[in-house]
Amino acid sequence: MIWQNPLAWLGLLALAVPVLIHLLGRRTARVERFPTLRFLGTSSLVAVRRTRPTDLALLFVRLGILAAAVAALAQPLLLTADRRAASRTLARAIVIDTSASMQRLTPSGERAIDVARRAADSLALDAGTSETMVTATPARQLAGAAAWLENRPGTREIVIISDFQTGVLDADPPVGVGIRLRRIDVVPAGDIVVRGHRGGTGMLARVTFAGGRTDAEWLSSDSVAPADGGVRVLAGADERADADAAQHAAATIAPPSLRQDAHGIVVVYPRYEQRDDLVRDAAPLDQPWMTDLVARLRTDAMLADAAADAVVDSAHVSDQFLPVAANGAGHPVVIAARGTADGNDLLLLVRADAGSLVSAALHAAVSRARATDTPLTELEPDVIPDDVLRAWEREAEPDEASGLAGASDGRWLWLAVLLLLGLETWMRRARRVEET
Amino acid sequence: MSALSPAVVAAVQDLELAARLVVEGLRAGTHRSPFRGNSAEFQQHRPYRIGDDLKHLDWKILARTDRLYSKQFRETTNMSVMLVLDASASMAFPESTISKFRYAALLAAALAYLIIVQGDAVGLMTMADGALSYLPARGGRPHLRSLIARLDRTRPGGAWQPERGIARSAELLKRRGVVLVLSDFYDAEDETRRELRRAARRGHDVAMMQIIAPQETAFPYRGDIEFHDLESGDRCIIDAGALGPAYRAAMREFLERCRTQAERDGIDYTLATTDSPPERALRGVLLRRAATETRRLA
Numbered sequence: 222m223i224w225q226n227p228l229a230w231l232g233l234l235a236l237a238v239p240v241l242i243h244l245l246g247r248r249t250a251r252v253e254r255f256p257t258l259r260f261l262g263t264s265s266l267v268a269v270r271r272t273r274p275t276d277l278a279l280l281f282v283r284l285g286i287l288a289a290a291v292a293a294l295a296q297p298l299l300l301t302a303d304r305r306a307a308s309r310t311l312a313r314a315i316v317i318d319t320s321a322s323m324q325r326l327t328p329s330g331e332r333a334i335d336v337a338r339r340a341a342d343s344l345a346l347d348a349g350t351s352e353t354m355v356t357a358t359p360a361r362q363l364a365g366a367a368a369w370l371e372n373r374p375g376t377r378e379i380v381i382i383s384d385f386q387t388g389v390l391d392a393d394p395p396v397g398v399g400i401r402l403r404r405i406d407v408v409p410a411g412d413i414v415v416r417g418h419r420g421g422t423g424m425l426a427r428v429t430f431a432g433g434r435t436d437a438e439w440l441s442s443d444s445v446a447p448a449d450g451g452v453r454v455l456a457g458a459d460e461r462a463d464a465d466a467a468q469h470a471a472a473t474i475a476p477p478s479l480r481q482d483a484h485g486i487v488v489v490y491p492r493y494e495q496r497d498d499l500v501r502d503a504a505p506l507d508q509p510w511m512t513d514l515v516a517r518l519r520t521d522a523m524l525a526d527a528a529a530d531a532v533v534d535s536a537h538v539s540d541q542f543l544p545v546a547a548n549g550a551g552h553p554v555v556i557a558a559r560g561t562a563d564g565n566d567l568l569l570l571v572r573a574d575a576g577s578l579v580s581a582a583l584h585a586a587v588s589r590a591r592a593t594d595t596p597l598t599e600l601e602p603d604v605i606p607d608d609v610l611r612a613w614e615r616e617a618e619p620d621e622a623s624g625l626a627g628a629s630d631g632r633w634l635w636l637a638v639l640l641l642l643g644l645e646t647w648m649r650r651a652r653r654v655e656e657t
Numbered sequence: 658m659s660a661l662s663p664a665v666v667a668a669v670q671d672l673e674l675a676a677r678l679v680v681e682g683l684r685a686g687t688h689r690s691p692f693r694g695n696s697a698e699f700q701q702h703r704p705y706r707i708g709d710d711l712k713h714l715d716w717k718i719l720a721r722t723d724r725l726y727s728k729q730f731r732e733t734t735n736m737s738v739m740l741v742l743d744a745s746a747s748m749a750f751p752e753s754t755i756s757k758f759r760y761a762a763l764l765a766a767a768l769a770y771l772i773i774v775q776g777d778a779v780g781l782m783t784m785a786d787g788a789l790s791y792l793p794a795r796g797g798r799p800h801l802r803s804l805i806a807r808l809d810r811t812r813p814g815g816a817w818q819p820e821r822g823i824a825r826s827a828e829l830l831k832r833r834g835v836v837l838v839l840s841d842f843y844d845a846e847d848e849t850r851r852e853l854r855r856a857a858r859r860g861h862d863v864a865m866m867q868i869i870a871p872q873e874t875a876f877p878y879r880g881d882i883e884f885h886d887l888e889s890g891d892r893c894i895i896d897a898g899a900l901g902p903a904y905r906a907a908m909r910e911f912l913e914r915c916r917t918q919a920e921r922d923g924i925d926y927t928l929a930t931t932d933s934p935p936e937r938a939l940r941g942v943l944l945r946r947a948a949t950e951t952r953r954l955a
Contacts, residue, residue, distance in 0.1 A: 254884075
């Protein structure tokens, strides 16, 4: 038995109230005319009332009501075998650092990111339940990982797999969960390509490490920026013009992404002729870059504001699809899925008009999500020392009540309170009948 | 005729009528009046029983019918019965239903009716508010109406002074008679006993009829109650629920003491509660009187 709200026991102080009432309460004595007082012994006169509570049975019932209510407020939880088993489950949130430095090679010749993903798979197998999160900024992902763990039963921990360059962990670790840091050793050799800005213009830099020295060769953005920012638009014939206008409007808000990658993003408008076929063949998101991008889109304030006022129908959306933005009524305006028709594209299914503000905000949000700058620390080979990492690590403590939030056996005590209240009412009425 | 409930009797405002109802109910039973005596004046015949004096055998009937009948005679000198009625304030209890005083007055009226009808004399002594009220023992219907009217007028009040009431009654009975005291016998217990014994020593047949309300024995009270003594006006606040067992034990002990002392002193004792039919209480008195008569004749 555990008490999830032990502070409620302070309410037991209220037990003094009925005791004082029964001790000090001076009910008006009923007057009875009687033939003689000779058989009424004076030893039973009610002068001792202040040292002896009246009507002990009623007092005990009232104390029972208060005690049961206080115990119910303390939220008792009986730890049955099933609940104990659930509390021993390990929930693990695995954060993989996909920053540019993880493109380096490990001593074995593999890329650090590949080793990290393999390690994540292994860690996921060990856990009862796990979630792998891929991010270029692990520190910013910690809050999301902690939020995912919050409602998981059992022991909870966050595992960060990274090369732990300086600045990777620049945020306070979340409390209440264990922290494990798994370093992937890299060798400071080879070239990596990073992206950044120089003089307000998007640039690519080829970084070379050699002999403890870092060299960066900046390339012009014009030679690498795709004309359309890498986003395909599928729209009906009558909404093509609106979709183009939205893309142009978005370009004035956020410049097209400079990133060159193989990830395909497809924006599908409502009146696209094969939209139903795409939706039918769509699959849930299962690739880290997709969830990473959707997560960034969800945090885009402009997209959220535009979607809030959008008018969409309230048709049910399959649970397989991930809502990206929703309107004020909670109906999804943009949903995400994985397209399977021609490769693993990220489908962004727009449910608002192609000419709406949502359409333009979505294109701008996609550009911003893909245009995250690489921190300059990625250019440095310095890593956080092992002793510092060990200091940050924290053992996961089993929390028997975790994951059982909202579960309480207090309802039985509330039932007892109701029964006792009924008994107390009956006793009071019986006393009144006796007195009359 | 079934027994009249106290509630029915209480509903009859006319005390004489109520007394007649009680007596008629009593006559419907198998008991005969114990106040009947020998008389020089012929009253009736009855079948001869072994032991009857042969001088009372009616030879003429024997000769005509060959059956044995004894003659009964009205007593030339009436038996005198003095009813001593406690009209103290404690007899006014309970106030919500038929009170002990009303019940006792009803029994007294019924007894008076019965005695007068038998040709005997009956008197009344009451004490209310410290003042004695005396009606000498006489016979006849007019006297019965006077006595019942006196009973009807009397209101309970004040304290009971048995040494005055009982002693005066015993003195005023000119010859040997019956002194019947109707009271709850709460007050002046020793003085009451002393006067009853003194009356018995004077040669009177003494009987006591203790009238008690059921609330006095059951004590059905709960909670804090301020009790007011009907006679003294004293007050006390008690936890009635806690005190109940001790009170009931004390009450039982008191009633038992009254009964044993009466038996020890040769005094007829009858206990009547106001929730019992009055003719039942009256029948109890008469049965004891008959038993006493039988013992005395034996």
